[in-house]
Amino acid sequence: MSQTPNTTSPTTGMVIIGGGLTAATAAETLRKEGYDGAITIVAQEPQIPYQRPPLSKGFLAGKEGEDALYPLPASWYPENNVSVLTATAATSLDPSAHTVTLADGTVLKYAKALIATGADPRQIPFPGVDLAGVYTFRTKADSVAMKELLTGGGKNVVMIGSGWIGMEIAATATELGNQVALMGLEEVPLSVAIGAQLGTVFTDRHKEAGVRFELPASAAEIQGTDGRVTSVLTTTGVTLPADIVIVAVGVVPNIALAKDAGLTINNGIQVDASLATSAPDVFAAGDVANAMHPVTGAYARSEHWANAIASGKVAAKSMLGQEAVLDDIPYFYTDQFDLGMEYSGFGALTKDAQVVVRGSLEKREFIAFWVLEGRVVAGMNVNIWDVQEAIKALISSGRTIDTAKLADPQTPLEAI
Secondary structure, three states: OOOOOOOOOOOOEEEEEOOOHHHHHHHHHHHHOOOOOOEEEEOOOOOOOOOOHHHHOHHHHOOOOHHHHOOOOOOHHHHOOEEEEOOOOEEEEEOOOOEEEEOOOOEEEEEEEEEOOOEEEOOOOOOOOOOEOEEEOOOHHHHHHHHHHHOOOOOEEEEEOOOHHHHHHHHHHHHOOOEEEEEOOOOOOOHHHHOHHHHHHHHHHHHHOOOEEEOOOOEEEEEEEOOEEEEEEEOOOOEEEOOEEEEOOOEEEOOHHHHHOOOOEOOOEEEOOOOEOOOOOEEEOHHHEEEEEOOOOEEEOOOOHHHHHHHHHHHHHHHOOOOOOOOOOOEEEEEEOOEEEEEEEOHHHOOOOEEEEEEEOOOOEEEEEEEEOOEEEEEEEEOOOOOHHHHHHHHHHOOOOOHHHHHOOOOOHHHO
C-alpha cells in the first residue's frame, strides 16, 4: 500500500474514511463508473478493507480462509490506482476547507469525502473486563485471537450477549468442541429482534447442542487469577467457569469525526436517501449512516453486510453527481448449527406487527412475516431458500395483503 504523505496533498480527489466493506465497494464503484481521479482510502486497521460476516461464521469456524475476508484482493488497489493508507486514523474533517487531517498531521484535500467509519463494540464496565481472556468482538484481530483459543475445543466459554453475533459465536464455539454458557438480558435470546416465539426456535437448537443459558442475567463480576479470567459471577448469583469470556452486547456508530465536523447526528450520521450529509460534498454510508429510506419515509440505520454493499454503491454514484438513492430493503443472514436464516425488512416497524408463519416451526422450516396495518414490513426464511426476492417485493410494494394467503404454503408468494 502507498505510504502516508507528510504534507498537504497536492491533489484533490475522493477521500474515503473507513476500512470496511463499504469503503471497498465505494472505491470499486467509483472506478466502474468511470472516475479516473485520485482515490484515497484511510483505513484505521493495519490491513486492506475487509468484510465482517465471516469473522463470526466461516472464518472463526475454520471453514473459510483469510481470503474470504477481503472483497477485493490486495492487487486490485494498485492496479486501479487507489491509495490505501493502512493503520492510519483520520482525526478531523473540515467541510469548509475540504480537508481531512490524519493522526500524523498529514492533510488530505478532497473534492468529495465519504465517511464509512462503521461502528464500535458497546463497552460495558463489568468488573474484571480488563482480564486476559476477555474479548469484545468486532475486528479481524478479535476473530483471529478467538479462533486460536477456540480451535481444538475443551474450553469453557462464557458468552455475554444474546443477539445475533452472540448466538452465532456460541454455535461456532460449540461446534469446535467447547462448553458454552450464554447470558443476556432477554428471557429468550433474539426476542428483541424477532420475538420470543421465533427466538425459541434458535434457542432450542442451541440447547440440543449443549449450550447452557443463564437468562435473564448479566455479569456482576468477571473473576480471575494472576490477571487471567477464571469465572464469571452472574447477576443471579451463579458462578460460571470461564477460560474465555466474549462480550457481544451490540455496537454504537462511530460518529466522533462527523460530530466534531459539525454534521447532523441522529442515531448515527443523518443522511438523505442519496447519502449526502448536512455538509456539502460529504457523504456517509454503511453502519454509521442513518439514511432516509424512500419505502418507509423514515430514517433507518442498518448494521449489516448487504447495506454495506448497497450504500457503498449509492454513495459512490452520488459523489459523482449521479442520481442514486438507497432504496434496497435491508437484509442480513445467519448460520447457527444446521439453521440457516435470511431476513429482509425494517426491524423498527416489527414491534407492533402481527407475525404470520408459513411452514413449520417444529420442523424448523418456515417463513415468518411481520404485517403492520395490512402490509408486510419484514420477512424471515429459515431453512427454506430462494424466496428472498419475493419477500422483498412484498415489502417494497407496500400493498395490503391477505394474511390467510400469506400463511398458505400452496399460494405462491408472487401471487399474493
